[in-house]
Amino acid sequence: MISAVSIAADRHTGVAGIDVEWSDVALTETQFGPADGSGFLVETRPEGLHYDFRVGSASLAA
Numbered sequence: 001m002i003s004a005v006s007i008a009a010d011r012h013t014g015v016a017g018i019d020v021e022w023s024d025v026a027l028t029e030t031q032f033g034p035a036d037g038s039g040f041l042v043e044t045r046p047e048g049l050h051y052d053f054r055v056g057s058a059s060l061a062a
Helices: 040-043
Strands: 002-008 013-031 048-061
Touching: none
Parallel strands: none
Antiparallel strands: 002 013, 013 048
16 A cells, blocks of 8 residues: 655645555465476476465555
């Protein structure tokens, strides 16, 4: 969420605001068989669990 207020006077303008961010992300990737394709792909993509993580973040800024 981003919110801002602008205030204008005769020769001056002011702006004040706030930025609030929150996220909760998860990724799981499992390969259930051998990779098909080039030799490079077969060597670099083994069977099994590749990713399994969860990340949460929050920020507040004026």
